[in-house]
Amino acid sequence: MGYLTNLLGALTGKPQASSSFDLTNMSPENLRDFLRIGGSMESASGAVVNDNSAMxxxxxxxxxxxxxxxxxxLPLDLIKRESEKVRRPAVGxxxxxxxxxxxxxxxTPSEFRRMMQMHLLLRGNAxxxxxxxxxxxxxxxxxxxxxxxxxxxxxxxxxxxxxxxNGSTKFYQQAEILHLRGMSLDGIKGLSVISHMRESLGLALQGELAGAKLMKTGQLANTVLTHPNKLSPEAYNRLKDSIAASGGSENAGGTRILEEGMKLEALAMKATDMQFLEQRNFxxxxxxxxxxxPPHMIGATEKSTSWGSGIEQMGIGFVTYTLNDWLVTWQEALKRDVIDExxxxxxxxxxxxxxxxKGDTKTQWDAFTKGRQWGVYSANDVRALLDLNPRDDAEGNEYAAPPNQNPDAAAAATDPTVDQTGGPDEPEQTA
Known part of the structure; x- marks a missing residue:
């Protein structure tokens, strides 16, 4: 271990304490990132992208x-199919x-699924x-x-x-491992997402670092100092010390004391500064x-409205095209790997x-109402979905006949004395 410590110190140019890390617990990718050698995740912008930096x-x-x-x-359950039409929870x-x-x-189940899904999203495999x-x-x-x-x-x-x-390795057969894989080229291992998006993440990391350093120094060039002649060495040194002391975000907006006829003039934001801000937003x-x-779900609403049907449709698209893909991946992998053939x-x-x-009460109740009207749900079915106890009377288990099969509704539809728009007929008005 001492040899490896000295080797790392020689490679990095910094002495390494033997207790500062444990090579036996370091994954190959973390070791490559540490040494900055071939196979590392360094982006073209110079930022090293891994799980921790990405987050x-x-x-x-x-x-x-x-x-x-x-x-x-999301609720998940093990379901037993008693017949082609009857499915019940596999109790026991x-x-x-x-x-x-x-x-x-x-x-807990939610902690386990959340961790596995994070592995899927970042590494392409869980x-x-x-x-x-x-x-x-x-x-x-x-x-x-x-x-x-x-x-x-x-x-x-x-x-x-x-x-x-402890650094040792062990081989496991396919029957011993639950494997969830994302998009794959070979069908064996999923593609690592952060390796394919490292340039985007690298730009974001470097942009954040540049912004942080700018805030630390507080030297955004939005002003210029002019002098009618030549600044004396004494005045120059005092001004230099004053500018250095006023750096940092905590001193933003401070006032400088000028001497020997100097003037302070404001500058408009340069095009390069605007591009920096636009790049970070992009x-x-x-x-x-x-x-x-959808961008609005991460707070990026500059290119879309924050309200209305546009946001609603993007939310539906997220469930349909993104979330459903992951749910199917989970369901099929669990059936293949953990359910007996x-x-x-x-x-x-x-x-x-x-x-x-549950977060959209109106939509939820609209669905329940239509389900009740068309005989899909009984009152007790709806109460079970709301985690409520069933009704004590027999009507709680009754299913309504669909409107197009209800004799009373059909008779009303053909009765000329009934206004089909929903109200009683009114006498025809004559001029």
Whole structure:
């Protein structure tokens, strides 16, 4: 270990304390970033992009937080298909406890799904080790993607090489690992998102760094000092010390004392400064595009209205084209990897995106009302969706006949004395 410490000190030009890091716990990608050698994630802008630096970009943090938080908070259940038309929760199935109550000894289901989804979004892959008791899966242990190498064997099955925290490696067969993969070119491993968007993230990181340094020095060139002749050395030194002392955002807006006839003139913002601000704003839209999140959901509303149907349609598009893609990925991977093949015809994993309507009371009640009118829901069905106890009377389980099949409604539709617009006929007015 001392040799490696000295080697790192020689490579970086800085002495390294042996207790400051542990190489056995450092993933290959983190080691490459540390040494800044071939294969690192350094962008053309000079910023090194990895999981930690990517999450320092506000737009990236918000995109990852929205998607992973939604996947983690949506209700999920194990469903048993009793027939082609009858589906019920698989009460008593050992896997149901793992998915809905306790995936492992330290995480809740929402924490587990949120972490796995973050791995998917940033690294393109999420892995978990299946813990078995006999034939039953009783736990899922998440694995950091950087510690996993995947290879396809001659029989077309996958083998996973996992680097443990102590530096040792172990091989796992495909039947031992839950693997969720994003968009993939080879069908074996998902594409790393941050590696493909590192230039966008690098620009955002460097722009933020430049802005921070500007605020630290407080030397934005929006003013110019002019002197009618030549400034004396004494006055120059006093002015230089005054400018240095007035730097920093905490001294912004201060007043300078000028001498020997000097004048202070204001300058308009230069085109380069405007381009700097526009570039920082553009990066938010670029990052949102990579993650498939509507810009208004990360606070970028400059190019769209903050209210009205436009925002509503973008929200619907997010659920339809971005969130649904991830939910299907979860459902299919869970069925393939954690449900016994003998139960594939009868057991399914299902998310319930209807829970997203909880924040929109009007839309939720409109859906319930139409469902009741067309006989899709009974009163007790609606109450169950609202987590309320069923009604005690028998009418709570009754389903209304659809309006086009209701005899009273059909008779009213053909009765000439009934105004079809909804009100009683009025006598015809004559001039």
């Amino acid at each position: 320092r970009v506000a737009a990236a943090w918000r995109c990852v937080n929205i998607i992973s938080g939604t996947v983690g908070s 199935h050992p896997l149901r406890k793992v998915l809905t109550i306790k995936p492992n000894v330290w995480q 892995y978990a080790l299946k813990v078995r008791m006999g034939r039953d899966i009783v736990g899922l242990i998440p694995i950091i993607p950087d510690r996993v190498m995947v290879e396809q064997m001659p029989d077309m099955s996958l083998r996973y090489q996992v680097t443990r925290s 990066q938010r839209y670029d990052i949102a595009m990579f993650f498939g999140v 003998r139960e594939w015809d009868t057991i399914d994993v299902r998310f319930f995106p209807q829970a997203l309507l």
